[in-house]
Amino acid sequence: MDSATDKPAGRKVLFMATCLCDAFFAETAKAAVEVLEHAGCEVLFPEDQTCCGQPAFNAGDFASSRKVARHTWRVFSGELPVIVPSGSCTAMCGHGNALQFEGEADLGEARDFGKRTWELCDYLVNGLGIKTWSGRYEARVALHHSCHTRGSGTGAAMKQLLSGIAGLELREFGQPEQCCGFGGTFSVTFPHISGEMGKVKLEQVLTSSPDLIVSADGSCLMHLGGLAARGGRPVRVANVAEILRDALLPAPAPAR
Amino acid sequence: MNPQPIDRYAETLARETRDSVSASAAITTEKRVDILARDFPDPDGLRRLAGQIKQHTLEHLDDYLAKAVRALRDNGVVVHFAADAEEARKLILGLLSERGVRRVVKSKSMATEEIHLNDHLAAHGIDCVETDLGEFIVQIDGDTPSHIVRPIIHKNRREIARSFEAHGLGDYDDDPETITRRARIHLRSKYMESDAGITGGNFISAESGRVVLVTNEGNARFSMAPNRLHLALIGIEKIVPRDRDLAVFLNLLARSATAQQLTVYTQFINGPRASTQPSGPEEMHVVLLDNGRSRVLATDCREILRCIRCGACQNVCPVYRQASGHAYRAVYGGPVGAVLSPLLAGERFSDLADLPKASTLCGACREVCPVDIPIPDLLLRLRARAKEEGVRTPASIPMAPFATLATSPALWRTAMTASRAMNHLPTAALPVKPLREWLKLRTLPEWRGGEFRKWMKKRKQS
Numbered sequence: 049m050d051s052a053t054d055k056p057a058g059r060k061v062l063f064m065a066t067c068l069c070d071a072f073f074a075e076t077a078k079a080a081v082e083v084l085e086h087a088g089c090e091v092l093f094p095e096d097q098t099c100c101g102q103p104a105f106n107a108g109d110f111a112s113s114r115k116v117a118r119h120t121w122r123v124f125s126g127e128l129p130v131i132v133p134s135g136s137c138t139a140m141c142g143h144g145n146a147l148q149f150e151g152e153a154d155l156g157e158a159r160d161f162g163k164r165t166w167e168l169c170d171y172l173v174n175g176l177g178i179k180t181w182s183g184r185y186e187a188r189v190a191l192h193h194s195c196h197t198r199g200s201g202t203g204a205a206m207k208q209l210l211s212g213i214a215g216l217e218l219r220e221f222g223q224p225e226q227c228c229g230f231g232g233t234f235s236v237t238f239p240h241i242s243g244e245m246g247k248v249k250l251e252q253v254l255t256s257s258p259d260l261i262v263s264a265d266g267s268c269l270m271h272l273g274g275l276a277a278r279g280g281r282p283v284r285v286a287n288v289a290e291i292l293r294d295a296l297l298p299a300p301a302p303a304r
Numbered sequence: 305m306n307p308q309p310i311d312r313y314a315e316t317l318a319r320e321t322r323d324s325v326s327a328s329a330a331i332t333t334e335k336r337v338d339i340l341a342r343d344f345p346d347p348d349g350l351r352r353l354a355g356q357i358k359q360h361t362l363e364h365l366d367d368y369l370a371k372a373v374r375a376l377r378d379n380g381v382v383v384h385f386a387a388d389a390e391e392a393r394k395l396i397l398g399l400l401s402e403r404g405v406r407r408v409v410k411s412k413s414m415a416t417e418e419i420h421l422n423d424h425l426a427a428h429g430i431d432c433v434e435t436d437l438g439e440f441i442v443q444i445d446g447d448t449p450s451h452i453v454r455p456i457i458h459k460n461r462r463e464i465a466r467s468f469e470a471h472g473l474g475d476y477d478d479d480p481e482t483i484t485r486r487a488r489i490h491l492r493s494k495y496m497e498s499d500a501g502i503t504g505g506n507f508i509s510a511e512s513g514r515v516v517l518v519t520n521e522g523n524a525r526f527s528m529a530p531n532r533l534h535l536a537l538i539g540i541e542k543i544v545p546r547d548r549d550l551a552v553f554l555n556l557l558a559r560s561a562t563a564q565q566l567t568v569y570t571q572f573i574n575g576p577r578a579s580t581q582p583s584g585p586e587e588m589h590v591v592l593l594d595n596g597r598s599r600v601l602a603t604d605c606r607e608i609l610r611c612i613r614c615g616a617c618q619n620v621c622p623v624y625r626q627a628s629g630h631a632y633r634a635v636y637g638g639p640v641g642a643v644l645s646p647l648l649a650g651e652r653f654s655d656l657a658d659l660p661k662a663s664t665l666c667g668a669c670r671e672v673c674p675v676d677i678p679i680p681d682l683l684l685r686l687r688a689r690a691k692e693e694g695v696r697t698p699a700s701i702p703m704a705p706f707a708t709l710a711t712s713p714a715l716w717r718t719a720m721t722a723s724r725a726m727n728h729l730p731t732a733a734l735p736v737k738p739l740r741e742w743l744k745l746r747t748l749p750e751w752r753g754g755e756f757r758k759w760m761k762k763r764k765q766s
């Protein structure tokens with residue numbers, strides 16, 4: 049990850065919804081837009097966006113993923129910061145692109161695009177300089193640090209923002225750095241190990257008796273929430289964007 | 305989709321084995337973090353420094369090798385080169401046969417595992433006894449090590465007690481102390497009866513030709529001290545430039561491997577017995593092993609040669625914890641093995657091309673590696689290599705259709721909305737088999753394709 053502080057912040061931002069929000073987590077994307085607007089941003093949504101290319105990248109099909117990455121930075125061209133409600137897609141646009149464009153003529157463009165791309169919480173805290181998030185949200189929250197936020201500003205930023213919310217209690221649990229086991233297509237090609245990893249993770253998380261699991265990545269949450277439901281111990285999950293937005297609502301936080 | 309070998313192996317692994325591998329790997333991981341944080345103000349800085357020293361050495365390996373060879377020879381060591389496993393086996397067998405050696409004691413060495421030395425010597429009538437407790441148990445069981453540092457991480461003490469009983473090492477007793485004492489008594493006589501000692505080597509200083517060996521049981525020292533001949537098989541990547549660099553590596557190695565400040569025994573070997581020394585081997589030979597390493601050096605994955613074999617990446621890896629080391633079908637398993645094993649396999653790369661896919665790319669290995677190897681990046685490069693070479697592994701999912709869809713915005717938008725039909729299909733009727741498998745364990749959230757886009761459009765209009 050590039051260090052968060054050398055990225056340009058701005059009031060006008062481009063929003064990258066991500067393919068997962070496009071397909072499943074409409075609520076997360078809506079929340080992220082509202083959170084950015086609350087922070088004083090004008091949010092632009094380039095209609096031609098699709099996916100960052102990570103599925104092909106992880107499969108080692110760099111020719112395919114470079115094709116998608118090029119499409120993406122063309123759609124998001126310009127100087128404006130690109131804000132993403134996902135640590136994983138942000139890492140793909142930064143470190144992932146830097147790796148797969150090694151030796152390519154447009155490595156420079158890949159780098160420039162990565163430098164403008166921010167995960168939502170990282171942007172709020174380290175881009176816009178927001179120190180605390182106000183509002184109220186009554187819940188015991190287990191914060192899952194998704195793996196692709198390692199080494200980025202996201203983890204600390206999430207914690208900082210959530211800590212400011214009245215009524216919200218962050219619960220600690222063991223082995224916080226442990227992966228949830230999703231890994232995109234990994235969960236399809238290694239179904240057993242992926243499931244077992246998820247169970248190990250859930251075990252740890254649930255020791256903190258949370259009301260809900262919160263993360264910067266909907267994919268981990270989908271995996272953990274889905275495993276919990278199949279395992280007969282359903283637990284609520286929510287992307288951090290939704291908590292930030294719901295905390296601002298006048299009424300008590302809705303049970304989703 | 306075909307079964308993925310590592311996943312299938314993990315599925316058939318006994319619960320008990322999985323749990324003990326998992327638990328002990330997790331404990332070591334935790335202790336490692338604690339001891340590094342306690343002893344150093346900036347452990348990550350130290351890891352980066354170690355990585356840079358090793359990277360520098362690799363980039364000038366020709367020079368440092370030549371320097372090391374000169375220094376070793378000045379110390380009275382006979383130096384040999386072995387290009388591959390076969391050459392190494394031949395060389396070692398030759399050295400032993402010429403001297404009429406029949407009994408050898410050996411300390412733990414992954415390089416000797418790599419060339420399957422024990423079997424080769426046994427086939428030629430030379431008895432080679434493993435003296436590291438873990439490796440000794442592996443040997444009497446006819447097993448293979450499943451972890452770089454803890455070869456029997458996959459065995460519990462009840463299994464060990466049973467094999468001791470079966471091999472005439474006393475009645476069944478699963479008390480760890482009893483097991484250790486019995487092994488010690490048994491091995492003491494082996495040391496005394498042996499004609500030669502074989503060891504590996506953790507480091508060679510190019511500056512002084514010192515060979516550094518670390519153990520916790522003192523067995524390396526026993527393996528060489530009472531013998532006429534000491535033979536060390538060492539990978540060419542084990543060189544460090546100067547003696548003072550050893551301070552960095554020894555500090556990191558023990559902490560990363562076993563969460564110790566220092567291993568119990570650390571030997572700096574300056575060559576065969578000097579005339580002023582009361583005992584020690586009269587002859588010392590170092591066999592420098594290539595066995596694919598210079599080939600790895602020429603690839604874009606050369607960083608893996610920085611590895612100091614601490615096993616920390618195995619301990620921290622959530623996939624290794626589920627699958628254990630044998631799942632990787634190679635001498636080196638876990639994250640380091642997923643990179644190194646297919647590379648060392650050379651022309652048989654395709655046989656092990658599934659190994660780099662056994663990872664969620666979670667990056668935990670990268671965070672613990674004492675020489676800062678970017679393991680996830682290397683896994684990705686190997687996946688790309690497999691794709692380029694057209695190797696089909698069970699974990700290959702064709703991505704070209706996805707790329708076409710993801711670069712055709714209008715088509716993408718249509719697909720997003722149209723796929724809502726998925727919500728109304730029963731699981732069994734889903735069009736893709738992997739997806740059906742996936743849903744056995746998990747639930748999929750409701751497909752809401754296009755909903756956000758609609759909402760966004762409306763907002764702009766209002």
Ligand code: SF4
Nearest residue numbers: 611612614615617673
């Ligand atoms: S790759 Fe790094 S962490 Fe893994 S065994 Fe080698 S040195 Fe240790």
